[in-house]
Amino acid sequence: MTREEFSAIYRSIVPAHAYREKNGVGIYTIPAFSAYPDIDHGFSARTGGVSEGCFSSLNLSFTRPEQRENVMENYRIFCNAAGIPLDGIVLDTYEHGTTVLCVNRFDCRRGYDRDPLPFCDGLVTDDPEITLITGHADCMAFYFYDPVKKGIGLCHAGWRGALHRIGAEVIRTMETACGSDPKDIVCGVGPSICPKCFEVGDDVAESFALAFPQCDLLGENEKGKATVDLWQVAAAQFLESGIVPEHIHLMGVCTFEDERLYSHRRDKGRTGGMAAFLRLLPDGGKREDG
Ligand SMILES: [Zn+2]
Numbered sequence: 001m002t003r004e005e006f007s008a009i010y011r012s013i014v015p016a017h018a019y020r021e022k023n024g025v026g027i028y029t030i031p032a033f034s035a036y037p038d039i040d041h042g043f044s045a046r047t048g049g050v051s052e053g054c055f056s057s058l059n060l061s062f063t064r065p066e067q068r069e070n071v072m073e074n075y076r077i078f079c080n081a082a083g084i085p086l087d088g089i090v091l092d093t094y095e096h097g098t099t100v101l102c103v104n105r106f107d108c109r110r111g112y113d114r115d116p117l118p119f120c121d122g123l124v125t126d127d128p129e130i131t132l133i134t135g136h137a138d139c140m141a142f143y144f145y146d147p148v149k150k151g152i153g154l155c156h157a158g159w160r161g162a163l164h165r166i167g168a169e170v171i172r173t174m175e176t177a178c179g180s181d182p183k184d185i186v187c188g189v190g191p192s193i194c195p196k197c198f199e200v201g202d203d204v205a206e207s208f209a210l211a212f213p214q215c216d217l218l219g220e221n222e223k224g225k226a227t228v229d230l231w232q233v234a235a236a237q238f239l240e241s242g243i244v245p246e247h248i249h250l251m252g253v254c255t256f257e258d259e260r261l262y263s264h265r266r267d268k269g270r271t272g273g274m275a276a277f278l279r280l281l282p283d284g285g286k287r288e289d290g
Helices: 003-012 068-082 159-163 166-178 202-211 230-240
Strands: 018-022 025-029 039-044 089-091 100-102 122-125 131-136 140-146 151-157 186-189 218-220 226-228 248-250 274-280
Touching: 003 230, 025 068, 039 068, 039 140, 100 166, 122 131, 122 166, 131 140, 131 151, 140 166, 140 230, 140 274, 151 159, 151 166, 151 274, 159 166, 159 202, 159 230, 166 230, 186 230, 202 218, 202 226, 230 248
Parallel strands: 089 131, 100 122, 186 248
Antiparallel strands: 018 025, 025 039, 039 274, 122 151, 131 274, 140 151, 140 186, 218 226
């Protein structure tokens, strides 16, 4: 794909998101994903939980120096507000890599109150009994749904994972495990640090420019430092994998700028974590509160 071709497609993607609150718990969604009756998805805000201080208040990360009971209680609060059965959650064990695991109902509660999964940044399933969950605090969440084969994928795409095309790895796994055809797969990108706020060193900037020559992803901020557009990196790897342009959806929400979200960069590491979730609905139908 030439730079002109990619640029024309990328400009045609209009970022969109929705936000709702229940019991004080905020949830971001992708409108195009909400239109499908047989899946449920979302991304947590930092409101409505029991954590205090820099973790205030809905910290959903077990890897921060915070009391485990608080995070467990936050999961109960979050799952209740989001309408997710707590018994079916499966958490990733991210390491900023590109490992994708297929999981099913036998993995329920792993990473919550059962043994964590081996290191993995991506999860794939066709099991409607479970809810895939990935952790985030500036890093992108990629959502994948195949409405034909009824398979889903979700991954944590930090800059390293995005650079090494974890999105392509999830799509490949869905092809193998679910029999998916990429042209049927719908992709979404959750809140993350935006093109303007993601400042990088020159070496990282150069790695991205070399890895994605079809993109115009480098910028410069007011301090004269290089910036990278991770949302283009997401779209580029989806397109390379055979995803059709109309099936690419970006939320366009910046974790660094939105006070309702935790940001590892903005909060200089002293912060909590958010969760992305995606599941197939067991009866193939929509929950009444959408
Ligand atoms: Zn931003």
